Amino acid sequence: MNKIGLTDQDIVALVDCNNFYVSCERVFDPSLEGKPVAVLSNNDGCLVSRSNEIKALKIPMGAPGFKHEALIRKHGGVLLSSNYTLYGDMSRRVMDVLGKFSPELEIYSIDEAFLGLNGFRVRDLEAYGRKIRETVRKWTGIPVSVGISRSKTLAKVANHYAKRYSGYCGCLVMLDDERIQKALEKLPVSEIWGIGRQYDKFLRQNKIANAWQLRNAPEQFIDHYMTSVGHKTVLELQGFSCIDLDEAPAPKKSIVVSRSFGKQVSELEELEEAVSTYITRAAEKLRAQHSVAGHLMVFLNTNRFKEGPQYNNAAQMTLSPPTAYTPDLIKTALELLRDLWLPGFEFKKAGVMFSEIMHEDDVPLNLIETNYLDDERKALADTIDRINRHCGRDTVFYASSGIRQDWQMKRARLSPSYTTRWSDLMKTK
């Protein structure tokens, strides 16, 4: 520990799946190897995962698929709809493997995890990193990169280089000062974890262009111009680990379900189906973390890319008592939607948001007599959740969600659910 109470002896690994969604697709369709492949966002909108061949074509992350489709085709490549069921399942498999390499595991996102490696001898780390990489590859088919250093932020930097330079064979241990300095000097500030567009611009204006310069910036400057988060970033670059490993994810404080539609939607009835469907999904998430929501918001957007009258608005309501009971939530949400809706607009997106979320056991006592948890409704909700978990989503669903669902998002190029649907299992020829 140093004088400000930070340890400079932690060892942290960041394991990051390479081009994760694309890699998932390639596991089950080897014909995609070597070709430009990208996975599109919901509604077949923008590119959210790109193979190296797509990156070589200089097509940026987040670019609209339709603008680049011709070029990709010309190079023998493909665009795929996103298959989140598949990616979620593959992610769980990867994380299961990583869990075998350290008791300290923080699942940071669908394709990234931090591992605490304290107690390992430094000279063994490189071999250990490679072992992690080989094992994940062998057991799941997913290629990953491993970065190891003194703090999460530095582990991110190490990972950045491990991924880009084939000489590192996918694993970089960055512990000695000389190596850290070299890496940081070559790294533009915008590539640092926690430095976004605004900070990037500001720092550049102040002649801080690379990570080494930020690491060595005067303390008064940092104090004055950066938030507490920015300050932590600088300390982390200096090798002081001050963003702890977070092994048990906290329950969500807000839950959002929103989607763009596959077409323009004007009719109230169709919007009611969509909102009802989103509430159903959001309430499932709520119950999965044993929570209830005290506040509900419904929002509606027109197409911001299209000329014509715009209407973006939200309606909200306190839920008293807080609840996670889908039928009550649908009822309230549809009332809010009817307040919100105006005829004559072409809507492109709707969504619902739960906030003021609390654990179901923490509902105040004076509200308890009307709590949904106390009566048969809780048993009904749990039963429906169980059926849908075992037999597939929407085996049991609410009539208000509709059957035709013409507004549903486009997923024209969807791959099969190889790992989660019996009928989509791969067959040998």
Add this chain to the structure above:
DNA sequence: TCTGGGGTCCTAGGACCC
């Protein structure tokens, strides 16, 4: 024709109180 979705944390400023 076609441009995603889901989160967290921090700060500033206003309202309110004593």
Add this chain to the structure above:
DNA sequence: TCTGGGGTCCTAGGACCC
């Protein structure tokens, strides 16, 4: 006519992340 100072809580919006 003069018109303090400190604290808390809440909210909206910004910034960032994947």
